[in-house]
Amino acid sequence: MADSALKLLDEAGLPGELRLRQKLALVAMVGAGVTRNPLHCHRFWQQLKGQPVEFTWQSEEGISLVAVLRAGPTESLIQGLHQSLFRAEKRIGLMLFGKGNIGSRWLELFAREQTTLSARTGFEFILAGVVDSKRSLLNYDGLDASRALAFFNDEAVEQDEESLFLWMRAHPYDDLVVLDVTASEQLADQYLDFASHGFHVISANKLAGASSSDKYRQIHDAFEKTGRHWLYNATVGAGLPVNHTVRDLIDSGDTILGLSGIFSGTLSWLFLQFDGTVPFTDLVDQAWQQGLTEPDPRVDLSGKDVMRKLVILAREAGYDIEPDQVRVESLVPAHCEEGSVDHFFENGEELNEQMLQRLEAAREMGLVLRYVARFDANGKARVGVEAVREEHPLAALLPCDNVFAIESRWYRDNPLVIRGPGAGRDVTAGAIQSDINRLAQLL
Structure with a gap:
């Protein structure tokens, strides 16, 4: 082999010499198409991490990956490679509930990331x-994630809840994961059943996390009892690691003393855009058309969405709080609470007038309007419109930004601040994908 290499160099007119180097070991993975198989390549290079590698090489034909190492015990490396390459893969089934703004974006993301x-x-x-x-x-x-929506339009069938549940219970996978990207209370009510039948749940739906304390504890206990996981980072802050951070502080021994900020990317966008030149409900319509609001934008304007996020985050911080403990300021006029979304937009004059008056009053004092959530360790919780100074951290934002200020024993004088995009299809779909990654680590 060495003579052949030297001959090739000589024929190419390149200088070369043969030298004997001792105490080296060669590890190779050989098989048809191994260099083009991302799973095999990933596992090979992962096993080589921390090894004394001199150089690596892969064949042009795609049949071998080779690493030369400084001599040492290679038995554990070879054993690790065999276990990694030939172990039986777990098969994880994913059930997507909801194919709207977030669901369709997640399908696009999953189609790109599935192999990786x-x-x-x-x-x-x-x-x-x-x-x-x-x-x-x-x-x-x-299903092919890149074409699932097209197939859905042509091939989806009506199915009652019972037959769907039976189909899910008969699944052939090692684990089944429910991805709930709906705003459905009916689906949130099924989390207990999902846990009892051994399904994991990854949720962007806030209704279960902000349900009554009794129901919330029942759901948590059910998942813990069955060894299943309920992950819901997408419920607060879209893709921002807010729940993760609060949970990590608590698990590390800190105590959360207060939570505050702008918890709605939708309302952040609205109040940053609202300067009086365009009616407030016209801005709401723009946000709705762009997919920045809930399917019914009155959910955002009512403050219920912000309230749910505050309840979820306070519970993550270890507090026992009921949703009705939160004082909520709704921006939806009473006569627009019922009826269709079109009815709301057609009867928005009262809201437009009220918001313009509040904007002008704030301007006279040199302030700006923001929709703010607050919670303290005494259990006092409120969400509503506040007038703040222009230089205040809650004022100096980009459209759709969320700001979460976490005050704790460790961050008492200078709260820990998490800031970034808190609304939109892409970041929320990314949060779902992030929880899938986390679930894979837990499994």
Whole structure:
């Protein structure tokens, strides 16, 4: 082999010499197409981490990956490679509930990341179903995420709740994960059943996390009892690591003393855009058209969405709080609370006039309007419009930004601040994907 290499160099007119180097070891993975298999490549390079590698090489034909190491015990390395390459992969089925703004964006993201995700985790992730409020598209063999919506329109069938549940319970996977990107109370009510049947849940739906304390504890206890996981980082701050941070502080021995900030990317966008030149409800319509609001924008304007986020975050901080303890200022006029979304937009004059008056009053004092959430250790909680100074951290934002100020024993004088985009399809879909990554680590 060495003579052949030297001959090739000589024929190419390149200088070369043969030298004997001792105490080196060669480890190779050989097989058809191994260099083009992302899972095999990932596992090979992962096993080489921390090894005394001299150089690596891969064949042009794609049949081998080679590493030369400084001599040392290679038995554990070879054993690790065998275990990594030939272990049975876990098959994880994913059931997507909701195919609207967030669901459609997640399908696009998953289609791009599916191969990489499997290579990184060693699990095979299979899109088993897409479900909306009326129909479902199901296939144990898996759906093509990049074409699932097109297939859904043509092939989805009406399916009652009982038959759908039976199909899910009969799944052939090692684990089944429910991805809830709806605003459905009916689906949130099924979390207890999901846990009892061994399903994991990843949720952007806030209703379960902000339900009554008794129900919230029942859901948590059910998942803990069955060894399943309920992950919901997407419920607060979209893709921002807010729940993770609060949970990590508590687990590390800190005590949360207060939470405050702008918890709604939608209301952040609205109040930053609102300068009196465009009616407030016209801005709401723009945000709705861009997918920045809930399916019914009155959920955002009512303050209920912010209230739910505050309740979820306070509970994550270790406090027992009921949703009705939060004082909520709604921006929805009483006569617009019922009826269709179109009815709300057609009857927004009262809200437009009220908001313009509040804006002008704030301007006279050199202040700006923001929709703020606050919670303290005494259990006092409020969400509503506040007038703040222009230089205040809650004022100097980019459109759609969320700001979360966490006051704790460790961060008493200078609160820990998390800031970034808190609304939009992409960041929320990314938060769902992040929780899938976290679930893979937990499994």
